[in-house]
Amino acid sequence: MGYLFLTVPPAMDSPPPPPMSVARVTPATYVWLSVAVVVLVGAGIAVGQAGVPMVGGIRGYPRVPGPPPDVRTLLRQLGVGSVAWYATALSLPVLWPVAAAFPLTQSRAWRSLGVQVALVAVLVGVAAWAQYAITFRGAPSVPPFSAYAQIAIGANALPLLAVATMANVVEARRRAVRGSLEAGRLRAELAESRLVAVTSQLQPHFLFNTLQSISTLIHRDPAAADAMLAKLSDLLRDVLRRSRRALVPFADELRMAETYLDLARIRYAERLRTTVDVPAEAARAEVPVLLLQPFIENALRHGIGPRAAGGEVGIAARVDGGRLVVTVWDDGVGLAAATTEGTGIANARERLRHAYGDAQSLDVAPRAAGGVTVTIAMPLRWAAE
Secondary structure, three states: OOOOOOOOOOOOOOOOOOOOOOOOOOOHHHHHHHHHHHHHHHHHHHHHHHHOOEEEEEEEEOOOOOOOOOOHHHHHHOOOOOHHHHHHHHHHHHHHHHHHHOOHHHHHHHHHHHHHHHHHHHHHHHHHHHHHHOOOOOOOOOHHHHHHHOOOOOOOOHHHHHHHHHHHHHHHHHHEEEEEEEHHHHHHHHHHHHHHHHHHHHHHHHHHHHHHHHHHHHHHHHHHHHHHHHHHHHHHHHHHHHHHEEEEEEEHHHHOOOOHHHHHHHHHHHEEEEEEEOOOHHOOOOEEOOOOOOHHHHHHHHOOOOOOOOOOEEEEEEEEEEEEEEEEEEEOOOOOOOOOOOOHHHHHHHHHHHHHHHOEEEEEEEOOHHHHEEEEEOOOOEEEO
16 A cells, blocks of 8 residues: 555635624623622722711611511511612613623723613613602602702612623623634534535545546456446445535445445456454444545555555454544555655545544554555544434
């Protein structure tokens, strides 16, 4: 087995899919949101301290209330029943969609911040007016709204700002997760498209070499050439049926390889012997389509072909932990000196890299008993039933 002595252009990748619009959440966004939370908490503490009365020059603090005697008192202590409590609860369905529509991303942070602050200001004003109207409804003496607003706006501003901040934090996290998932999907689709593109380049190369073999037999052995055409028809039908998929079950790949070896037997006759050792467990694994063909072709063309006595080509596979290890070997003339990789092996390396990244390996080495051994290791993935 040897290499194809051809100089070929690098594989052309298919164009990547159009970029999707993914909301970009930068670290600065989380910093600003964290600062906002700290400011709100600090403002609440400051307001609470300022409200502690001074008695005789000494700051007086209220006693810690005891446990509520009943559920009604507990709810009142929690704020349930107050306008501020209901205003805060009812504002969430409004603030959350606005936080999603106007995210605090780097490109439009100030615009989005202005929209959200304006909305919170409107909600605070509406809550203060509602609180004023409900509190003094039917009262004999009603103070002006401007005087009451100083208390009501302060009581409603902090809860509403806290809800707005919470909505932005959750929405920013959701956008970050969604962006990460979409980026991962785009990388997978790009790798798939490149793998299909390299596979489509391999099919004409394989077809031309097979047709060349048939052309050699047409005048010397017409019957053998006719038999090769029939086998080639079966093989192409099988290849085309699976060419839309970049990955296929190893059992299907092995069946196509055996058909290709049947083609070779017609040409080489008794000069070619084959061995296949693939357990059922390995046959259920998933591999790139037409993975074996270039190595079998090299074994026949450069390993067995130059020998008058011919030789043997073997295919073996095994499951080794979480990896599938595939071996293609021959007992031919071996590696020639100063050889360079040609179309078959170069395409195989490219396809394996696109399918599995750095988790795969392809080694071509001399065989101890003569010939060449190609060893391919890849992550074990089970094919769908």
